[in-house]
Amino acid sequence: MLELNDISKYYNPGTINEMCLFHNFNLKVEKGEFLSIVGSNGSGKTSLLNLICGSIPLDSGTILINGTNITKKPEYKRIRNIGRVFQNPAMGTCPSMTILENLSLADNKGKSFHLGKGTDKRRIDYYKESLKVLNLGLEDKLNITVGSLSGGQRQALALLMTTMTPIEFLILDEHTAALDPKTAETIMELTGRIVKEKALTTIMVTHNLRYAIEYGNRLLMLHKGEAVLDKKGPEKEILKIEDILGKFNQISIECGN
DSSP, X not given: OEEEEEEEEEESTTSTTOEEEEEEEEEEEOTTOEEEEEEOTTSSHHHHHHHHHTSSOOSEEEEEETTEEOTTOOHHHHTTTEEEEOSSGGGGSOTTSBHHHHHHHHHTTTSOOOSSOSOOGGGHHHHHHHHHTTTSSGGGOTTSBGGGSOHHHHXXXXXXXXXXXXXXXXXXXXXXXXXXXHXXXXXXXXXXXXXXXXXXXXXXXXXXXXXXXXXXXXXXEEETTEEEEEEETHHHHTOOHHHHHHHHHHHHHHTTO
16 A cells, blocks of 8 residues: 655745645555546646655655655665656667667566676567567567667557566556557557556556546546545546546636636
8 A cells, every 4th residue: 555644845945936736645545546647737746656756855744655654765766666657658768778678677677786698588488478468569579679669669668667577556657648549549458458467556647538537446636736536436437527627627717717
């Protein structure tokens, strides 16, 4: 279980541009939950992911994973439990390295590195079988550089690499936003399959309201660092896009837009 207890985050503190994004914010994500997060720009969606992953520090409050306080734990140590796929397909892979080399890096995450070859030929058949699941023909392209792949192929590879070693939490940071509609559908179908097969606790930030409705068993809407909508289980199942749009319109009117 992931717990955020009374977290606060300020940007530009002590200046005329000081902004409080989160103030005593609380959130619990149960083991096995697939939480979709929506909200307007500036609502705190990506900042929330950055706080969980340790990319930016908290000003106050605590973050716990399965009861263990990780608030002071650096980002590079959190990735042993947390896998993250970014909006930009280039951020999850090494473009100048081959598919084989990228998979080898991911396969060795958290292990001690020693002087020697970076790839283990005994794992090639495993890599090929893993790539076949993507249905993109990459299993026959192990020796081409990742930089020559399309954005969709790279994002699929990034998703595979992120979940190759055991993790407890999968963080999806608008991971289909930079893709064309057809490719985005492919990546979402792959996401749903991987999350289900590996029973991953997942947090997905998305601007695509249909994906937020169709995927996951919980939906959270943020506005100015506060949860203005939180539906799970049966309540989430009956939620419609019109319901979310209605909440967006209500917030817009209250803000004078």
